[in-house]
Amino acid sequence: MSFLVAFLACAGTLSAALALYYWHLGDQNILFDIDAVQDLLVQHDPERNEIICRCSLPLTNRGEQQGMVNNVFCQPVYCGKIMKGMEIKSQINVVKDKARENGYWESLIVKKNAHFMTQLEVRIRHNSVDIPTLIRQVPRLTIVIYYQIVGRKGIQWKLAELPLPLKEAQLPAELKQKKVVE
Amino acid sequence: MPVQLIPVQTKLVTPDDDLLEVISEYCGPLLQKGDILVAAETMVAITQGRLIRPENVKPGRWALLISQFVHQDGSLSSPFALQAVMNEEGTLRVIAAFIVSAFSRVFLRRKGDFYRLAGKQAALVDDITGTTPPFDKYIVMGPKEPEKVVAAIKERFGIEAVIIDANDLGRAQILAATEGVDQKLLLRLFKKNPAGNADEQTPLVIVRRTS
Numbered sequence: 001m002s003f004l005v006a007f008l009a010c011a012g013t014l015s016a017a018l019a020l021y022y023w024h025l026g027d028q029n030i031l032f033d034i035d036a037v038q039d040l041l042v043q044h045d046p047e048r049n050e051i052i053c054r055c056s057l058p059l060t061n062r063g064e065q066q067g068m069v070n071n072v073f074c075q076p077v078y079c080g081k082i083m084k085g086m087e088i089k090s091q092i093n094v095v096k097d098k099a100r101e102n103g104y105w106e107s108l109i110v111k112k113n114a115h116f117m118t119q120l121e122v123r124i125r126h127n128s129v130d131i132p133t134l135i136r137q138v139p140r141l142t143i144v145i146y147y148q149i150v151g152r153k154g155i156q157w158k159l160a161e162l163p164l165p166l167k168e169a170q171l172p173a174e175l176k177q178k179k180v181v182e
Numbered sequence: 183m184p185v186q187l188i189p190v191q192t193k194l195v196t197p198d199d200d201l202l203e204v205i206s207e208y209c210g211p212l213l214q215k216g217d218i219l220v221a222a223e224t225m226v227a228i229t230q231g232r233l234i235r236p237e238n239v240k241p242g243r244w245a246l247l248i249s250q251f252v253h254q255d256g257s258l259s260s261p262f263a264l265q266a267v268m269n270e271e272g273t274l275r276v277i278a279a280f281i282v283s284a285f286s287r288v289f290l291r292r293k294g295d296f297y298r299l300a301g302k303q304a305a306l307v308d309d310i311t312g313t314t315p316p317f318d319k320y321i322v323m324g325p326k327e328p329e330k331v332v333a334a335i336k337e338r339f340g341i342e343a344v345i346i347d348a349n350d351l352g353r354a355q356i357l358a359a360t361e362g363v364d365q366k367l368l369l370r371l372f373k374k375n376p377a378g379n380a381d382e383q384t385p386l387v388i389v390r391r392t393s
Contacts (some may be wrong), residue, residue: 018247018324022246022247022250025250037194065254068256068260068308068309068310068311070236070311070319071319075319084210104315104316106311106315107310107311107319108311109311111254150236150260150262150310152249152254152259152260152261153246153261154241154252154261155236156239157261
């Protein structure tokens with residue numbers, strides 16, 4: 001009987017210790033840091049009736065463990081009936097030596113406390129409305145970035161919303177409207 | 183003995199491809215009598231469809247726990263890859279390997295027992311990010327029955343064949359080789375990983391003796 005009690009006590013202590021260790025290790029906390037958007041550039045090309053928005057967006061791991069950014073998708077939020085004639089192409093890439101320019105997001109390991117710079121590019125065209133009219137109706141276009149993190153404690157989908165001004169300018173201050181939903 | 187290594191660039195090999203047909207198309211015109219054909223284990227595994235999306239793996243409690251003790255650089259530090267290994271090698275075997283290796287690590291100060299005991303797949307699995315795109319989104323298991331694969335290559339092309347797991351970290355492991363292969367020589371040659379680990383897309387290497 002005393003052997004059984006000792007065995008159960010040992011097993012219980014070991015399980016509790018492992019659970020504590022597991023909890024203590026923490027998890028990744030990888031985020032597109034919308035607060036730290038840099039180098040926003042909005043260019044208008046009247047000949048092609050195209051607006052090009054580019055900005056740099058840090059991808060940061062503030063957690064205790066590493067994680068992998070496996071999939072990233074970005075798409076515009078609906079902005080009214082004017083969107084019917086709009087063609088919007090958006091892509092996000094990691095800025096690195098051998099970056100792929102075709103928009104393919106290569107799975108990326110983000111170690112604890114590490115960060116990568118990414119570049120978001122959005123090209124907007126309208127087939128019947130000119131740029132000034134388009135800007136009057138849609139002064140800013142919100143892009144949703146939906147990303148999948150594979151961590152050591154499971155898979156998480158996160159979402160970041162980035163409002164992009166469409167006026168030709170370099171306006172980092174206008175982007176300070178942070179909205180990150182986990 | 184001087185040898186020449188000829189990396190062969192192929193198209194992106196997918197699970198829809200037949201390995202022998204890929205070899206025939208890209209190496210067929212180059213192969214000579216006496217050559218050794220070395221195939222990368224990942225390519226062999228891909229042609230066998232040994233790919234798993236992490237979304238399709240549900241890590242159990244043991245996988246979640248044990249993976250926390252594996253160094254973060256290792257594929258098994260991901261509970262998804264570890265669960266995929268458990269599904270093939272058996273959960274009990276992996277748990278036993280973990281317990282034994284924990285003791286041998288602490289009391290005998292010996293490393294690597296976990297990979298030796300947990301089964302072949304433990305050492306061969308590549309987690310996501312570990313393989314060239316588009317397979318960077320998949321857990322890639324080691325190839326099945328590599329001995330049969332090398333035998334089939336030898337039978338069809340009349341040359342010696344090897345399946346190797348080599349990487350840019352200077353590690354090489356032969357999974358299977360036909361009888362006439364000098365394995366020591368090959369391991370020495372493939373420590374430098376002449377096929378590359380990134381976008382080279384050269385999963386086949388012809389080893390040719392030069393006089």
